Amino acid sequence: MSLHPMIAALRKHKAGVVLIALQIALTLAIVCNAIFIIYARIQNVQRPTGMEESNLFLITQQWVGAPSGDDPADLQKLDAMMREDLNVLRSMPDVVSVTPINTLPLFPSSWNGSAALKPGTDLRAGNARTTFYFGDEQLLKTLGLHLVAGRNFTAADVTHRGFRDATESSIIIVTKPLADKLFPQGDALGKAIYLNGGNTPSTIVGEVERLQVPSVASWASGFVWNSAISPVRMNINFSRYAVRTKPGRLDAVMRAVPSKLYAVDAMRVLDDDSVKSFKDIRADAYRADIGMAVLMGVICLILLAVTAAGIVGLTSFWVGQRHRQIGVRRALGARKIDILRYFQMENLMIAGGGALVGVALAVGLNRLLMSKFEMQSMPTFYVLVGLAVVVVLGQIAVFVPARRASNVPPVVATRSV
Amino acid sequence: MLGYYLDLAVRSLKRSPGLTALMILIVGFGVAASMTSYSVFRAVSGDPIPWKSSRLFVPQIDIWGPRGHADGSSDNDPPDAMDYTDAVALMRDHRGKYQSAMYRVSPSVVPPDPHMHPINVGGHAVYSEFFAMLDVPFQFGGAWGADGDAKHAAAVVINSKLNQKLFGGANSVGKTLNIDGKDYRVVGVLNNWNPKPTFFDVVNTGGFTSGQEDMFLPFTRAIDVGMSNDGNTNCSEVPKGSGFVGLQQSSCVWIAYMVQLEDKAAVSAYKDYLDGYFRDQKASGRFNWALNNRLRDLPAWLESEHVVPSDTKISLLVALGLLVACLVNTAGLLLAKFLRRSSEIGVRRALGAPRMAIYVQFLVEAGMVGLTGGVLGLLLTWVGIHGVNWVLPKEIASLAHVDLSLLALTLVIAVVATMLAGLYPTFRASRVQPALQLKTN
Numbered sequence: 035m036s037l038h039p040m041i042a043a044l045r046k047h048k049a050g051v052v053l054i055a056l057q058i059a060l061t062l063a064i065v066c067n068a069i070f071i072i073y074a075r076i077q078n079v080q081r082p083t084g085m086e087e088s089n090l091f092l093i094t095q096q097w098v099g100a101p102s103g104d105d106p107a108d109l110q111k112l113d114a115m116m117r118e119d120l121n122v123l124r125s126m127p128d129v130v131s132v133t134p135i136n137t138l139p140l141f142p143s144s145w146n147g148s149a150a151l152k153p154g155t156d157l158r159a160g161n162a163r164t165t166f167y168f169g170d171e172q173l174l175k176t177l178g179l180h181l182v183a184g185r186n187f188t189a190a191d192v193t194h195r196g197f198r199d200a201t202e203s204s205i206i207i208v209t210k211p212l213a214d215k216l217f218p219q220g221d222a223l224g225k226a227i228y229l230n231g232g233n234t235p236s237t238i239v240g241e242v243e244r245l246q247v248p249s250v251a252s253w254a255s256g257f258v259w260n261s262a263i264s265p266v267r268m269n270i271n272f273s274r275y276a277v278r279t280k281p282g283r284l285d286a287v288m289r290a291v292p293s294k295l296y297a298v299d300a301m302r303v304l305d306d307d308s309v310k311s312f313k314d315i316r317a318d319a320y321r322a323d324i325g326m327a328v329l330m331g332v333i334c335l336i337l338l339a340v341t342a343a344g345i346v347g348l349t350s351f352w353v354g355q356r357h358r359q360i361g362v363r364r365a366l367g368a369r370k371i372d373i374l375r376y377f378q379m380e381n382l383m384i385a386g387g388g389a390l391v392g393v394a395l396a397v398g399l400n401r402l403l404m405s406k407f408e409m410q411s412m413p414t415f416y417v418l419v420g421l422a423v424v425v426v427l428g429q430i431a432v433f434v435p436a437r438r439a440s441n442v443p444p445v446v447a448t449r450s451v
Numbered sequence: 452m453l454g455y456y457l458d459l460a461v462r463s464l465k466r467s468p469g470l471t472a473l474m475i476l477i478v479g480f481g482v483a484a485s486m487t488s489y490s491v492f493r494a495v496s497g498d499p500i501p502w503k504s505s506r507l508f509v510p511q512i513d514i515w516g517p518r519g520h521a522d523g524s525s526d527n528d529p530p531d532a533m534d535y536t537d538a539v540a541l542m543r544d545h546r547g548k549y550q551s552a553m554y555r556v557s558p559s560v561v562p563p564d565p566h567m568h569p570i571n572v573g574g575h576a577v578y579s580e581f582f583a584m585l586d587v588p589f590q591f592g593g594a595w596g597a598d599g600d601a602k603h604a605a606a607v608v609i610n611s612k613l614n615q616k617l618f619g620g621a622n623s624v625g626k627t628l629n630i631d632g633k634d635y636r637v638v639g640v641l642n643n644w645n646p647k648p649t650f651f652d653v654v655n656t657g658g659f660t661s662g663q664e665d666m667f668l669p670f671t672r673a674i675d676v677g678m679s680n681d682g683n684t685n686c687s688e689v690p691k692g693s694g695f696v697g698l699q700q701s702s703c704v705w706i707a708y709m710v711q712l713e714d715k716a717a718v719s720a721y722k723d724y725l726d727g728y729f730r731d732q733k734a735s736g737r738f739n740w741a742l743n744n745r746l747r748d749l750p751a752w753l754e755s756e757h758v759v760p761s762d763t764k765i766s767l768l769v770a771l772g773l774l775v776a777c778l779v780n781t782a783g784l785l786l787a788k789f790l791r792r793s794s795e796i797g798v799r800r801a802l803g804a805p806r807m808a809i810y811v812q813f814l815v816e817a818g819m820v821g822l823t824g825g826v827l828g829l830l831l832t833w834v835g836i837h838g839v840n841w842v843l844p845k846e847i848a849s850l851a852h853v854d855l856s857l858l859a860l861t862l863v864i865a866v867v868a869t870m871l872a873g874l875y876p877t878f879r880a881s882r883v884q885p886a887l888q889l890k891t892n
Contacts, residue, residue, distance in 0.1 A: 049879065053783035060776040064769060071765070098559040098569045102677035104694030156518055157688050197679075198697055200689040219540050270679070296568070302528020303559045303571040318844075325842035326762045329488075330769065332838075336480050337773050343473050344780035399772075407761040414799075434605035 040299035040380055043356075049419065050348055055388035058424050061341045062392030063399050066420025070400070070412045075323040081258075084244030086178025089130075089284050090312040092138055093123075093275045093291060098301040104196065106333065112269035113194045115299065122298050123275055126290065128283035133173040134267045135276045136166070137248045138312065144248035147230040148215060151209075157231035162168045162215045164208075164260040165247040166229075168248040169276070174207075174242065176278045182210055184240030185224045187265040197238040197270035202229045207240040211259035229262070236264075250319050252408050284311060289373070338427055345431035353439040360439055361446025370440040377436035378429060383426035384402040389421050396420060453815070467788065471820065474784050478824025481777025482865045483831030489768035490761075490836055490857055491843070494850035495659065496759045498828040499650040503586065503683035504749040508547075508710050508718065510725055511747075512537055514702055515687040516740035529743055530685065532654045532704035535674075537728075542578060546724045547710035549584035552670055553577040554706050554822035555655040557681035560666075562617050572613060572630075572665035573681070575652060582608070582639075584653060584711045590614075592624035592639035595669060599638075603671040611643045613665040624823065624887070633676055635668060647760050647850055650749060652707040655682025658758035661846040680705050722746050729798040739751025760847065778872040781820070786876040789813055793883045800885035809881040817873025818866050832861055 044051050056251070097115060101108030116134055123132045137143045145168075148160025155161075171187040187207070194202055206227070213222035226235035245261040247254050279287045288311065292304045353360070360373055396417050403409040464471040498504050513519075515527035530765065533541075538552035553575045561569045570720065581587070582594040595606040607628055614623055623637045648658035668678075679695045683705065686725060690701035698705065712718045725744045730737055747755060789796075796809060833853055840848040 049786055049875065050783055053779055053786065057776055057779045057783065060772060060779065064772045064776065068769060096557075096559050096571055098561055102679070102695060104677065104696060157686060158518060196693055198690065198695065199693040200691075200697075212463070219814075232689060301569060303569045305571055321844045322760070322762060322847075325839075325848075326766070327843065328842045329766055329839075333766075333769055333773055334482055336484055337776055340773075340777055340780055341476050343477065344783055347470055347473055347784045348787055351791065354791070403768075407765055407875060409765075429886060 037379075037383075040376065040383065044383070045378065046323075046413075047352065050352070051384055054345060054384050054419065055391065057212045057341055057344055058385050058388030058428065059392035059395050061337055061427075062389055062420045062424045063395035064337055065334050065423055066396045066416045067399050067403065068334045068410065069419060071330050071409075072327045072334075074410065075327040077321050079320045079327075081246065082244070083246040084242070084259075085139065085312075086278075087312050087316065089281055090177070091277050091278045091279075091284060091288055092135075092310050092312065092315065093277065093295075093304075094308050094393075095119075095274075095295060096272040096303040097299070098303065102271065109194070109196050109269050112271070113267060116194075116267055116269065116273050116351065118298055119273065119275065119295060122294055123191070123291070126287060126294060128280045128287050130278040130280055131172045131176045132277050133176040133274055135169040135173065135274050135361060136268055137274065138177075138276060138315060138392075139246040139248055140250060140312075140315050141248050143186060143363075144254075144321070146247070146254070149212065150228045150231065151216060153228045153233040153235070155228065155231050156351040160231065162212060162260055163257040164212055164229075165249075165261050165264045167245070167259070167261060168266040169263065170265060170267060173263060173276075176276050177245070178278070179245055180243040181207075182241050182243045183213075184238070186240060191265040192267065193265065194267035194269055197268050200230070202232050202234050202236050203264040203266055204234070204236060205239045205265065206236040207242060207263040209239055209259055209261045210241050210243055212262065212277055213238065213241050215260065224414045236262075249321075302349075335346070338423070341424070342427055342431040345381065345428055346434060349381065349432050349435040350438070351437045353377070357442060358446060360442040361444055361449075364442060364444035365447040373440040373442070375437050377432055377439055381428045381436075382425070382434035385425050389424055392424065393417055393421065453811075456812045456815040457819070459812055463788075463792070463816055464819065467584055470784060470788055472778050474781050474820050475824045475827055477777050477780050477784075477867055478821060478865055479827030479831055481774045482825060482828030482861055482868070483835050485767075485770040485774040486828065486832040486857065486861045486864070487835030487839060487851075488767045489860075490765045490832070490851045490853070491839060491847065492759075492763050493857075494852070495648070495763055495847060498750065499646045499648060500585065500749070503578055503711075506711055506713060507584070507658050507749040508712055508721070508746050509749070509752040510541065510708060510710060510721075511745040512725065512729055513740070513743035514704075514738070514745075516738060518687045525798060527743065528755070529745060530687075530704040532683070532685065533706045534702050534704050535699040535706060536702075538706040538708055540728070541708065541710075546721055549580040550708070550710035551578040551581035551584060552706050552708050553581065553652055554651060554670070554673075554680045556668075556684040556851075558631040558678055560613075560617070561632075563626075563628075564617075570616075573662045573814070574664055574666035574668070576670040576678065577667050578670050581651075581667065584709065588642040590642040591622040592637070595638050599669055600671055603670055603675050604669055605633070605635045606638045606669060608639040608641060608667045609637060610645070610663070610665050612640045612663065616639045628789045630668070631676070631678060647846075648753070650758075651709055652682075652754060653753065653756045653758055654707050655705070657681070658753070658756070659760070659846045659850075674699070699838045718746065742816075763847070776785050776866070778868050781869060782872040782875060785817055785820075786875050786879060789876045789880040792880070796880055796883040797885045800883065806881045809883075810877055813877040814870055815879050817870050820833065820868025820873075821866040822862065825862040826871060828865050829858060829861050832857070 043158050101111055122131055136145055145166045148157060149162050149164050150160040170192045171189050174186050191205060217225060226237050229236055247261060290307050291309050336396055400412040511529045515530055519530060542552050555572050556576050559569045560572050579594050579597050579600050590611055591598050599606050614620060626637045628635050628637055645664055649656040677695050686703035690697045690703060692700050712721050726742055729742050729744055780797050836851050836853055840849055
């Protein structure tokens with residue numbers, strides 16, 4: 035098939051051709067950026083935290099009129115209150131294990147700092163940024179972490195201290211990514227590191243495979259897997275406990291917790307949000323990401339539908355306009371399939387031209403988003419996906435009017451209007 | 452004459468119902484998607500205190516120097532909150548019309564009703580000028596006086612929601628409230644004041660939170676009783692002392708600060724004061740780096756803190772792109788529709804209609820498509836805003852709402868945009884040569 039007559043025909047509809055091509059270019063630019071955003075969000079949401087996430091929940095509670103925890107006697111009292119809570123929780127039926135903890139992955143509260151190989155480095159410098167988890171010997175079991183080297187804490191390792199006491203513990207368990215960052219040779223076990231610019235060494239006694247930091251915000255994206263666990267019960271006027279239940283008993287245990295804790299001490303705050311399953315914590319943490327993905331998805335669908343409808347509309351008009359010419363071609367021996375091909379080819383040319391402009395627009399839009407909103411650079415793959423989408427969309431949209439064109443009988447040629 | 456064009460437009464639109472419906476749908480969806488995104492954007496980017504925001508300022512002092520950027524944060528901005536020492540010093544010097552240091556607290560409250568369990572409340576420890584500075588509306592009573600700050604008064608201002616919960620909504624001024632195990636006297640009840648974003652302390656609230664401002668108590672009192680801060684504590688070095696007292700002696704930043712300055716002269720005087728303060732501290736050996744202070748007004752401050760979520764901006768941008776794509780599409784369809792009527796135009800022109808008449812006729816037709824599309828867009832926007840409530844975080848989504856100005860804007864955008872899209876097709880239509888059309892038929 036020669037392209038020459040086609041181009042000649044298109045030149046008669048310059049404006050229409052330009053508008054369709056522009057439409058396709060815009061669609062391509064928006065769709066591939068939107069798909070890229072969706073994919074990035076879904077990837078975020080799907081990363082495993084490193085924990086066994088089912089049958090796990092978190093309790094946050096606050097004691098009323100508790101000591102402020104600044105002097106040793108207060109600390110003893112606060113610690114006694116915490117241990118009493120722990121005993122009660124651990125004695126509940128269907129509870130597998132309980133650990134005091136400052137926060138969990140994806141929970142909106144975090145304690146971050148740095149780890150250095152030398153003492154006395156600046157707090158904000160260090161060799162790696164890291165987040166800190168504080169818990170006791172049941173932390174690994176409760177969170178379901180996989181110990182890949184070294185040992186777990188024992189009850190004898192666990193100490194307690196005030197919330198704002200800057201003393202670092204003498205032993206520590208780190209995630210493998212943090213260990214590898216600090217000791218690229220893989221010999222982190224038994225080595226000493228210095229936390230938060232301090233002068234006292236913390237010896238690495240164990241490594242867990244993976245444990246995500248709490249924050250899902252962009253400022254934490256540079257150290258998502260850098261976590262350090264200290265064998266410490268933190269004493270302040272509130273406490274958090276992570277609880278692992280037997281399979282299928284999560285709801286029952288969660289419902290029973292408030293009355294158990296009130297029975298220990300009624301002067302405490304346990305509100306609607308105090309007992310929260312990890313599933314809900316995860317849902318809250320990623321609500322914005324999922325919402326954004328849904329929004330982008332809806333916009334994509336609307337855009338594709340609109341573009342397809344536009345192509346159908348404009349091509350139909352052209353078919354109507356060229357009714358007679360089609361009849362003449364048919365009378366001169368063109369087969370139905372030739373007419374169909376003609377319109378398909380014509381659409382392919384327009385879509386192809388639009389797509390070329392669209393690729394440039396897509397890259398431009400991605401650059402704009404990168405410069406203004408911390409977006410990643412879009413891999414070429416997404417542009418190719420967008421390209422394929424708009425070309426296929428064009429072919430599907432053009433099929434209906436093109437088939438109608440192919441059904442124009444040759445006899446039309448003999449009729450006058 | 453306009454009536455005639457309207458009649459012509461209706462006839463023409465009726466003649467090809469499929470194409471007309473298609474254009475209306477496209478305009479409707481395009482407008483609805485962008486208006487839905489816009490309603491969210493408008494809700495989070497609006498000025499929280501428009502009558503005063505240009506007179507409210509946030510001072511920043513570079514108390515960390517180069518050490519604060521050791522973690523690779525590239526911009527040279529000083530810490531975005533204050534340490535205790537400087538916040539108290541600035542309060543003592545009292546150079547603005549009104550000012551307040553503030554920090555977020557989250558204490559427990561024991562309800563007067565013995566059958567209720569203790570509850571947790573959110574709020575801020577502030578100075579008495581906070582209320583006048585931010586025009587905080589009172590339902591009952593008022594703020595504690597300046598002497599309340601000086602005397603570390605055990606006073607509290609509660610919000611109407613907490614008043615409803617604890618005192619059944621009655622005037623509770625003078626009643627006693629047990630906060631963190633200690634008694635406070637209620638001096639005022641706010642008239643449901645919950646600005647979004649929480650612009651006076653974005654550092655500790657992040658701007659948009661589902662958290663409530665239940666109560667406010669004197670800063671000096673909160674420090675006295677050791678009511679610890681809830682929110683962000685940022686340090687450039689680990690505090691030497693322990694406990695809340697250790698935090699107060701450290702260079703960690705955790706206190707928000709706001710000052711009201713009436714005019715340009717006051718602003719530059721305050722700037723000079725801040726710089727002088729830094730130099731004095733430097734002279735006394737506390738700092739060994741260059742002066743690097745900031746004094747931003749509230750809009751600039753909210754901008755620098757990135758209070759508007761970038762997702763909201765991206766959505767708006769993408770939705771506007773969708774609107775443009777829809778308009779290009781509509782332009783194409785209008786072009787097809789108008790040119791199909793070349794013979795009609797030819798006849799009208801031959802019978803003496805000027806180009807202008809053709810212009811008006813077709814723009815009226817485009818406007819009519821736009822208006823109908825806009826009405827559809829209104830319905831879809833309403834659906835969209837409810838949909839957004841379902842997918843976005845509630846602290847953001849709950850702020851988006853439909854109101855008269857949004858309704859009007861939706862219609863205006865739909866009509867204007869469609870007429871813009873119709874400009875070129877109309878131009879082409881008006882160029883139709885009457886003679887040519889008459890000949891070929």
